[in-house]
Every structure is written in structure tokens, then in C-alpha cells.
Amino acid sequence: MRTLTDAQDEFGATVRPDQDLIWDRGWMETDDWWIVFYNTRRYYETQNPLFGLAGNAPFVAPKDGGATFHLRTNTSIESQLEEHGQRILAEA
Secondary structure (H helix, E strand, O other): OHHHHHHHHHHHOOOOOOOEEEEEEEEEEEEEEEEEEEEEHHHHHOOHHHHHOOOOOEEEOOOOOOOEEEEOOOOOOOHHHHHOOOOOEEOO
């Protein structure tokens, strides 16, 4: 069973060092998924939207170890969870 730390580590493995991203400050747990949110270090340090990423789709790691994927950015996370029969269990 994949844990939140596993999911964060898997996302981290996809990030190029020059991207300077942070991915351990926001997450969501659903029935079957871990959802990892990420943004630039500069955005988190300043909270200035000018330094935020555009189109940074949340990273999804199924708890059962299935293939990871990204949610769409053109619709709400909540509606996508509903489409897939997922409910939010916890979030930070």
C-alpha cells in the first residue's frame, strides 16, 4: 500500500533540480488516492501569485500502487473526485 510519503517521493523523482519546486506542503487523501499539490519555492516563500506555476495539475498516486497521473486543470478537483467516486478523507 502506497503511503503519502511514497507519493511525495515519487513526485519528487519527476522534478528537475532546476525547477526548485516544493511538494510537501499540500496534499489530499481520498478513498483510493494520494493527491500531491506543488508550486515553486518562491511562491511558497512570498505567496505572490506572480511566482506561482500556471497549469500545475495535482499529482495523483493511487494507494494500491497503480500508475500515477495528473488531474486536469480545466475543472475543479472536487468535480473530478466525484467523477471517479472518490471522497476526501483528509487534507493539508
